[in-house]
Amino acid sequence: MNEFELIAKLTRALPTNESVVAGAGDDCAVLDLGVTDKLFLFKTDAVVEGFHFTCETPPGKIGRKALARCLSDIAAMAGAPIAALVTIALPQSFEPGFVGKIYDGMNALAREHGVAIAGGETTTNPERILISISLLGTVQRGKQVLRRGAKAxxxxxxxxxxxxxxxxxxxxxxPRLAEAHWVAEHFTVHAMIDLSDGLAGDLRHILNASKVGAEILKSAIPISRAAKRGGASLPTSRLTGTPAPPKPPLLAALTDGEDFELLFTIASKDAVKLLDAWRKKFPNLKLSCIGKIVPGEGILIRDKSGSHKLNAHGYVHFT
Amino acid sequence: MNEFELIAKLTRALPTNESVVAGAGDDCAVLDLGVTDKLFLFKTDAVVEGFHFTCETPPGKIGRKALARCLSDIAAMAGAPIAALVTIALPQSFEPGFVGKIYDGMNALAREHGVAIAGGETTTNPERILISISLLGTVQRGKQVLRRGAKAxxxxxxxxxxxxxxxxxxxxxxPRLAEAHWVAEHFTVHAMIDLSDGLAGDLRHILNASKVGAEILKSAIPISRAAKRGGASLPTSRLTGTPAPPKPPLLAALTDGEDFELLFTIASKDAVKLLDAWRKKFPNLKLSCIGKIVPGEGILIRDKSGSHKLNAHGYVHFT
Incomplete structure (x- = not known):
């Protein structure tokens, strides 16, 4: 049983109550706490040494990343963050200066976004550092964007x-907080997610939640310079340091994780208006229309030779 | 630098904002989210294999304990829990049935207290299971009980x-949720904490936060049967299995952790009224008046021979 199968099994029977507007299965939980015009977003995320960072990662960047991942999930709901709690599990021989710098990186990002670090907890994990952050945010009632609203x-x-x-x-x-907030304020966003598992995997989350399929245009996928340079020659398992086989740039753009960009859908009639307005509002951040939602299921990739089905692991059999 | 010194250093510089009524340094963070009659409580806590449970602990009890610890902190603020998120970090070779039973234990306790499990996250921790829970609760505005209000x-x-x-x-x-809620509703509770570090250590947290001292009566300390039987012959470090030296029962009652009882202070004029009302309301749970708050600092223990100062490690040099 892999992680996704386990989650599916566990989340079937979770206790709920009248506060829960959306529970497990979206970027954040959505809670109704009795405020007229607002709903609340509740999120937890963890980073683990050897998986999300290594002992050679500058500590400020470890702390920054731990919080930024949660902020990205609040962005994916078009929300605004309020307050975080930080649990840090440390080997008994921890280096206080190193831990202090983890907090420095986290605190600086928190200040940038007006987020309070309202407490937390330290505990012991002898073999590796683990940081679990929980974040509370808010979204205007009716403006929250779930994964399940994409339409053909x-x-x-x-x-x-x-x-x-x-x-x-x-x-x-x-974390694309300002961008997500702006787009949800000015357009009706049907579905949104932040890219943590890779474009193919995260698009599939939207499709499964919305019970639709997608056709994406190969030439429209924005491929980063790092992917073009062969970023995939880096080890994918930083735990073992095993070098991954070289990945073609398109495959890297489809399947590499941790992009933390926004993926969202809107009615196609608004597409040109959005692109024009975006260019004025965010001239330094590319926005790409990569395809359309279609009836059915799964992902098709279209190129000059036709449409090709993307298989379950995100791999497509062409270059 | 130990855990407490590290926490003191880290919490000095945490970012804050206008939502934070009380941040790091109490049982829960207290947040003002704009609801007229309510404040919100925000708490995170973790249990780690080898420290808070072992691989031989029945899995249902692991999950129950992970959530119960957080509920106990909500109780210590006189609050009511609403929704939790669960992060579980697992070795790659996890046993799905075992993990399922962890959730069964947690879910059952959540249902008992009307708490929603609104989501969470699974991640990898190769050497041991770690469960981090964050819990959101509520308390009537003005009824929250902090550690810092104890008065001579x-x-x-x-x-x-x-x-x-x-x-x-x-x-x-x-978790003493009903008891804490009742006492805060009917009496003016000046300070409250749940006993996780042991009576001596947690009383000291109240004293330090309130800038007062305490005199406790040796004969009034309620010693459990397990402490009298010499529960201290169990290994204190369940990681190494090293048997702890035998502890006299009084010392066990003062310094053993994880009692998860409530420790609180009220004006002495209300003491008899509280004891009478308590006996009617909670006939099956003992409530003991163990002493009084005094000016100054530190803990004195009084017995027939006089008052003795309890040293910083919770030990007292008499039997």
């Missing part, structure tokens, strides 16, 4: 450029 | 019986 005919958009995040961006990415 | 002259109360929790209670304790 929608245009699919993605911010930034994809792939090769391991070459550096996984530690330096900017 | 207050009577000090503790629920239940103390010490020897490792013999079993650490896995089976009942």
């Amino acid at each position: 005919g929608d245009a699919i958009f993605v911010t930034g450029e994809l792939g090769g995040s391991l070459a550096g961006k996984n530690l330096d990415f900017e | 002259g207050d009577a000090i109360f503790v629920t239940g019986e103390l010490g020897g929790s490792l013999a079993g209670k650490n896995l089976d304790f009942e």
